[in-house]
Amino acid sequence: MSEGTANQPVTVKPASPLRRLVSFPDPVNEVSARLVAAGVVVMCVLTISFDLRWATAVIAYGFVARALTGPKLSPLGQLVTRVVTPRLPFAPRPVPGPPKRFAQVMGVAFSVSALGLAVVGSWGAAQIVLALLASAAFLESAFGFCLGCKVFALLMRLGLVPASVCESCNNIWARRPTSA
Numbered sequence: 001m002s003e004g005t006a007n008q009p010v011t012v013k014p015a016s017p018l019r020r021l022v023s024f025p026d027p028v029n030e031v032s033a034r035l036v037a038a039g040v041v042v043m044c045v046l047t048i049s050f051d052l053r054w055a056t057a058v059i060a061y062g063f064v065a066r067a068l069t070g071p072k073l074s075p076l077g078q079l080v081t082r083v084v085t086p087r088l089p090f091a092p093r094p095v096p097g098p099p100k101r102f103a104q105v106m107g108v109a110f111s112v113s114a115l116g117l118a119v120v121g122s123w124g125a126a127q128i129v130l131a132l133l134a135s136a137a138f139l140e141s142a143f144g145f146c147l148g149c150k151v152f153a154l155l156m157r158l159g160l161v162p163a164s165v166c167e168s169c170n171n172i173w174a175r176r177p178t179s180a
Contacts, residue, residue: 024070024104026097027168030144031090033100035080036066037140040107043076044134048127053118056126059133060115063107070101098166103140103148107133 040059047055062074071077110133117126139145155161156169 021072022068024067024097024101027094028070028097028100029081029085030093030095031088032071032077032081032085033095033146034141034144035084036071036074036076037137039076039080040137041134041141044130044137048130048134051123053123053126056111056115056118056130059130060108060111063104063111067101067104067108070097096166096168099146099149099152099169102152103146106136106148106151110136 040062043055043059043062046052047059062076065073066077071081110129114126114129114133117123117129136147139147152161152166153169156163156166
């Protein structure tokens with residue numbers, strides 16, 4: 001965006017196709033976010049229970065895709081936002097996007113760590129990391145308690161994340177989880 005003067009109008013360049021792809025929704029529908037979290041719980045539990053080491057790569061891909069593009073490149077995100085959520089009798093519940101993106105980035109850290117552990121032959125350690133990931137996703141899905149969002153709010157309070165990143169987040173600690 002360029003600044004205009006009294007004689008010149010402000011001009012806005014359209015976003016490039018890559019910038020449109022690598023973007024995250026703001027706001028995010030909390031209903032969809034909680035359903036995606038439920039999908040992550042199911043995938044992690046199945047991966048651990050049935051010793052599906054290869055599925056760790058699918059989980060990691062999903063988090064990387066959602067962190068980079070929101071639901072655009074995530075099969076789970078697409079299923080939830082295009083098929084499941086529209087068929088539910090719940091009104092959309094918009095919540096700020098930046099904390100949800102941060103939560104997805106935390107999911108990337110956990111899922112990619114689990115994948116790395118699985119690849120190097122430490123499947124037991126990978127299962128523990130997946131169980132921790134499933135636990136955090138369960139809190140989001142069942143209770144609307146987003147650990148990543150709480151960490152994001154703490155980082156904002158400490159000044160490590162500037163307030164300008166998410167103006168609507170400044171009072172996230174005062175929010176109470178809602179039920180689906």
